[in-house]
Amino acid sequence: xxxxxxxxxxxxxxxxxxxxxxxxxxxxxxxxxxxxxxxxxxxxxxxxxxxxxxxxxxxxxxxxxxxxxxxxxxxxxxxxxxxxxxxxxxxxxxxxxxxxxxxxxxxxxxxxxxxxxxxxxxxxxxxxxxxxxxxxxxxxxxxxxxxxxxxxxxxxxxxxxxxxxxxxxxxxxxxxxxxxxxxxxxxxxxxxxxxxxxxxxxxxxxxxxxxxxxxxxxxxxxxxxxxxxxxxxxxxxxxxxxxxxxxxxxxxxxxxxxxxxxxxxxxxxxxxxxxxxxxxxxxxxxxxxxxxxxxxxxxxxxxxxxxxxxxxxxxxxxxxxxxx
Numbered sequence: 259x260x261x262x263x264x265x266x267x268x269x270x271x272x273x274x275x276x277x278x279x280x281x282x283x284x285x286x287x288x289x290x291x292x293x294x295x296x297x298x299x300x301x302x303x304x305x306x307x308x309x310x311x312x313x314x315x316x317x318x319x320x321x322x323x324x325x326x327x328x329x330x331x332x333x334x335x336x337x338x339x340x341x342x343x344x345x346x347x348x349x350x351x352x353x354x355x356x357x358x359x360x361x362x363x364x365x366x367x368x369x370x371x372x373x374x375x376x377x378x379x380x381x382x383x384x385x386x387x388x389x390x391x392x393x394x395x396x397x398x399x400x401x402x403x404x405x406x407x408x409x410x411x412x413x414x415x416x417x418x419x420x421x422x423x424x425x426x427x428x429x430x431x432x433x434x435x436x437x438x439x440x441x442x443x444x445x446x447x448x449x450x451x452x453x454x455x456x457x458x459x460x461x462x463x464x465x466x467x468x469x470x471x472x473x474x475x476x477x478x479x480x481x482x483x484x485x486x487x488x489x490x491x492x493x494x495x496x497x498x499x500x501x502x503x504x505x506x507x508x509x510x511x512x513x514x515x516x517x518x519x520x521x522x523x524x525x526x527x528x529x530x531x532x533x534x535x536x537x538x539x540x541x542x543x544x545x546x547x548x549x550x551x552x553x554x555x556x557x558x559x560x561x562x563x564x565x566x567x568x569x570x571x572x573x574x575x576x577x578x579x580x581x582x
Contacts, residue, residue, distance in 0.1 A: 264373055265276065269360065295361075297435070297436050297437075298433060298434060298435055303517065305387075305432065306432040307320070308320050308325045309432060309434075310327065310432075311425040311426060311427065311432065312425070314396055315393050315396045315397060315422070316387075316393060316401075316422045316423040316424070316425045316434065317423070317425045317432065317434055318397060318401075319386060319397075321401065321522075324537055327344075328344075328401075328404070329344055329382070329401065329405040330384050330397055330401035330402045330406055331354075331382045331383055331384050331402070331404060331405070332364070332383045332384075332385070334361065342380050342382070344404075344405060345371060347380055350376075350377075350378055350379055350380045351378060351380070351408045351574070352377050352379075352380045352382065352405065352406070352407045352408045352409075352410065353379055353380060353381055353382065353407065353409050353411060353574065354382045354384055354402060354405060354407035354409070354410045354411070355381070355383050355384065355385065355387070355395075355403065355411050356365050356384045356385065356394050356398060356410060356411070356412050356413070357394065357412060357413035357414075357415065358385060358386065358388055358389045358390070358394075358415050358417075358418070359385065359388060359412070359554075359555065360385070360403060360413050360498060360554065360555055360556070361383065361384070361385030361413045361416055362383065362385030362386060362387055363385070363548075363555060364383050364385065365556060365557075365558050365560075365561035365562075366381055366413070366496070366556070366561045366564050366565055366568075367381055368508045368561070369561050369562045369564070369565030369566075370568060370569065370573070370574070372565075373519075373565055373566065373569045374569070374574055379574065382405060382407065384398070384402045385413075388423075388434070388436075390417070390418045390419070390420055390421075390422060390464065390473065390478075390480070391412070391414065391478045391479065391539050392422055392475075392478040393422055393476055395413065395481050395482055395485070395488070397484060398410070398413045398482075398485070403485075403489065407491055407493065408487075408489065408491065408492065409492045409493070409551070409574065410482075410491055410492070410493050410494070410497060411494050411495075411573070412482065412488055412493070412494070412495045412496070413495075413496045413498055414495050414496065414497050414498065414518055414522075414529075415498055415554070416498065416499070416500050416514045416515065417512075417514075417554065418475070418513055418518075419462045419471045419472075419475060419514055419517070420436055421436065421471075423436045425433055425457055443483065457480045468513065468517075472517055472521070475517070475521060476521050476525075479522070480525060481528060482527075483525060483527060491529065492528075494527075494528045494529065494573060495522060495528070495529040495530070496529070496530050496532065496564075496568070496573075497515075497518055497519070497522070497529055497530065497532060497533070497534040498532055498533045499515065499531075499532055499536050500553050500554075500557075501536065501546045501547050501552070501553045501554065501555075501556060501560070502514075502547075502553045503537075503540065504533070504537075515533070519531070530567075530568055530571055530573055532567065532568075535563060535564055535567040536560070536564075538563075539560055539563045539564075542563075542564055544557075544559050544560055545557055545559060545560070546559075546560040546563075547560075556557070
């Protein structure tokens with residue numbers, strides 16, 4: 259009996275030593291590696307000081323600094339927009355644009371402002387780099403809601419089906435990790451402290467769970483409609499296409515578009531699909547990408563083309579000129 263216990267003890271010890279050696283080996287040969295389990299968001303130089311970790315949202319902007327105001331909107335919106343008073347809209351209709359980096363770079367918003375003018379409308383930009391629709395909803399409920407907009411315009415991006423990231427601080431630096439697996443299935447402490455855990459996660463990723471991500475997106479869109487209905491705020495969605503000919507789209511990119519259309523239709527959300535206008539722009543020779551091989555961010559010329567299409571479709575007509 260004692261001999262059996264010794265053998266079991268030695269086996270456990272050997273296993274422990276082996277795992278420890280593997281952990282140390284991974285740290286030695288793959289320093290700072292995510293072991294294929296995630297990709298890290300790279301903020302622009304100095305940019306990460308404007309964000310902080312958040313347990314529900316992954317990360318959120320730091321409010322009342324030199325980039326985001328107390329309403330969670332960009333401060334560097336230009337001289338006309340900087341004159342807005344959050345407490346007094348002076349009879350203008352308040353439009354809040356929400357979304358990810360496409361919204362944050364505000365090319366389409368600026369183009370719409372030129373077309374609609376500043377007499378009847380205010381244009382507020384709550385775009386946050388790499389946010390998905392779920393994060394945008396959380397941020398609206400907590401922060402943007404205080405602005406009391408008349409209309410919210412959400413830019414639905416193809417990558418909005420990605421997971422909410424895992425966020426922590428390492429050596430004083432913000433780490434925003436986009437996991438290739440359901441975040442709920444991963445222990446944050448082990449992921450941040452064990453290379454072996456990351457490696458095992460990386461080799462056991464499985465396939466992108468389309469059904470689960472579809473359900474999550476459905477719930478997020480339902481949350482938007484319910485929240486804005488409570489606030490008596492009109493809601494519109496701009497469905498942004500991948501910025502390249504559709505015959506060059508990947509299977510996942512096509513799935514994302516098809517699923518987005520299904521969900522918007524099922525929930526009867528007012529939306530504006532820019533795919534047909536993108537195809538027109540391509541035929542006209544418009545350079546639609548902000549930079550070569552960037553199929554996510556529209557160029558200034560493409561944004562103006564999109565804005566003219568949205569203007570012709572009356573995108574701001576749903577809200578009127580409320581003085582609330």
